[in-house]
Amino acid sequence: MTKGLIVFSLLLFQLVAMAQEDAWVYLIDKENIAQALANPASILSEKAIDRKNRHGIAIDERDVPVNENYISQIKAAPGIAVLAKSKWMNALHVRGSQSDIENLQDNFSFVESIEFADRNKNASKGEEVKQKRKTETVLTAFNYGKALNQIEMINGDQLHLSDYTGTGVTIAVLDGGFPNVNTMAALQRLRDAGNLKGAYDFVNRDDDVYTNTAGNHGTLVLSTMAAYLEGQYVGTAPDASYYLFTTEDGTSENTVEESYWVEAAERADSLGVDVINSSLGYGKTYDNPNYAYSPSDFNGNTTFVSRGANIAFEKGLLIVNSAGNSGNNGVGAPADSPGVLSIGAVDANGNYASFSSVGNSFQPSQKPDVVAQGQNSVVINENDAIGPANGTSFSSPILAGGIACLWQALPNKTNVELMQLIRESASQFENPDNFLGYGIPNLEVALSSALEITGLSNETPIKMFPNPATNELFFSFNKNATFYVDVFDVYGKHVLAFILTDSKFKVNIASLTNGVYFVNLQSSNESRTFKLIKR
Incomplete structure (x- = not known):
């Protein structure tokens, strides 16, 4: 009898779990907007304010935080778990039964609309979801070791020779976990310089990105930019500053990861980050197949994460994102966004890597934008071991680090201007295609053109x-x-x-x-x- 009860309980638990839905709850307004905008230091860091002023980026209502009173009321609603929030979208990512989520709009006047991740449920209700929308004279000559080819391919080493190594530029890395980043020898130089500025795990809601992880992907990605081992390995931006944000949940594939990504981008903006590297892609596969987007949805303006990326772009951030490893299955989100510099992959000889996601007519702009080495890229793992790895996950940060060095050299350029300089410097700018985009960038040419x-x-x-x-x-x-x-x-x-x-x-x-x-x-x-x- 006990065994039967156990089995029945497990089945009941599974049924309850299956009934859980994810949705975005859009809120109608914010509080104290005029006061916040009159005193931007109350909502943004001084570095963020300076960056926006330098590039003519307006501080607007989207920078004002979500109303905490609204969040508290939603959290207290029966059957509702609040998993993430977005000030840019003025939205909360919630989980609960369909009926409990739908009740939020009936019970709270400040809820403007609800968008279920399973879009069939939106259609069934006939709802229209509203979319809110230093210069130095000292030469810096590194021995790159095994990392030489991947930086020479984009001529990032030539920027280093002019002492543009990322100093003064801040990069936020949105990824999975970052095991041993706080202890690795390869990142000792980063830590000693005080350039590891902060970290946050949006999945587990704590500051421990070094052990709360199901993998080492973030560490590998960071190494391509920030690592330094004398005579063995130098990343593409060894003197940049870094924030590390865990937005990827290694235990599941769910739309809440899109919301974590947007939250992290908002945090990056408020901290004055210049460049985001995101070796992540969403929208093609979720544990709940009803959450997956259709091919035509990868149009740069449909997925929640791409809409967030569009706002980040408007805010002046330069987002470098992996195009994806889906080959002919196409780029994912947010790489489909026209405001994202999407990076495909080539091999050591500059030839198309067969796994690199191909652009298509659904994207409103050329995708991928450009490419870098992603096949047999050289990375460093959490045990300080140097070795090869494949994926646009690595072509993206290799180039992101180079872009940070370029921005150091051209501090008055906007994100829009830098992205165009990079495209125009690329090997097939005059004849782009859906495999390599505009081709392999030449950062030295981009700098020369700007000067x-x-x-x-x-x-x-x-x-x-x-x-x-x-x-x-x-x-x-x-x-x-x-x-x-x-x-x-x-x-x-x-x-x-x-x-x-x-x-x-x-x-x-x-x-x-x-x-x-x-x-x-x-x-x-x-x-x-x-x-x-x-x-």
């Missing part, structure tokens, strides 16, 4: 090239113009002077030591200063 002088004024367009330069520097401008040129080092010391008097002019700069300089051009009616990298 080119494209015009002192509408009257006297002028171009300086190449930049970076080695022995010779060329100028091209209209005939009959005269410019007096002075070159200063970063300490303000005058190191070179010459006069431009012809339509094309060549200057020998071999005498300059390697580093960063400022070139001031002055005519009778205008003056302007530009940055030059001498190598």
Whole structure:
């Protein structure tokens, strides 16, 4: 009899568990919006405010937190568990029975709408879901060891030579777990420099991302950017600052992970993060098959996570996301978003990796955007062992680290401008396809393009090239113009002077030591200063 009761209880438990649904509950308003916007320091860090001001990003209602009183009332509702929240969407991710979730809209006037993860249940109700919407002169020459090929492929090593190693740029890594990041020898340099800024596990709701994990994926991803082992391995952004956010639940596949991702992106924005690397993809497979999105839903604006990514993009964050490992089955979310720089994979020779997700006509922009080495990428695991790994999970952070170095060199560029520079620098920009997108980026070319002088004024367009330069520097401008040129080092010391008097002019700069300089051009009616990298 006891055995029968046990079996019956297990069956009953399974039936109850199966009846649980996931949904997003959208709220009608927020409190104290005007007060919060008048005092942005009350809702954002100073770094976040500075970044937004620098790039002309408005601080708006979406930056105001979700009403805590509303959250408390929803939490107290019968049968409801609140798993995540999104200030950008003004929404809560809840779990409960369908009837208990539907009762929320009947019982609380502040609930504007409900969107079930199982969209069949939305259709059955006929609901319309509303969608809320330093420069240095010291050369940095690393011995990259086994990581050499993957950084040389994107010319990230050339940025390092100009001492652009990520200093001052903050990267948030959204991933699974990060075992041993707090103790690994390969990340000792990161920790000693104070560049491990913080961590949070959105799945378990605590700060322990180092042991609350079902795997080591986050550690592997981080290593491609931040690791440093003298003479053995150097990541693509060894001097950047990092936040580590666990948003992936290794025990299940559920839409709540989309909500964790959006929460983490919101946290990153409030902390003043510049770049998000997300080696994650959602929407194709869930434990509950009714939650899965259809192919046409990967249009950059349907999945919850892609809608969150779109807002993050509007907020000025530069999101680098793996295109996915689904081959012809297509890119996942949020890689489908036009506001996300989606990264496919190639092998060590730059050839398409067969597992890399292919773009299609559902995406409103070219996907993938670009590619980096994802087949036989070299990573470091939680035991400090260096070895190969396959996946766009690694091509994404390899490039994300390089982008952080590029942003260090071009601090006044916006996320939009940087993304376009990267696309334009890529190997097949003129003829993109759905396998490699615009191709393999060349970060040195992206930097050079951004530093080119494209015009002192509408009257006297002028171009300086190449930049970076080695022995010779060329100028091209209209005939009959005269410019007096002075070159200063970063300490303000005058190191070179010459006069431009012809339509094309060549200057020998071999005498300059390697580093960063400022070139001031002055005519009778205008003056302007530009940055030059001498190598």
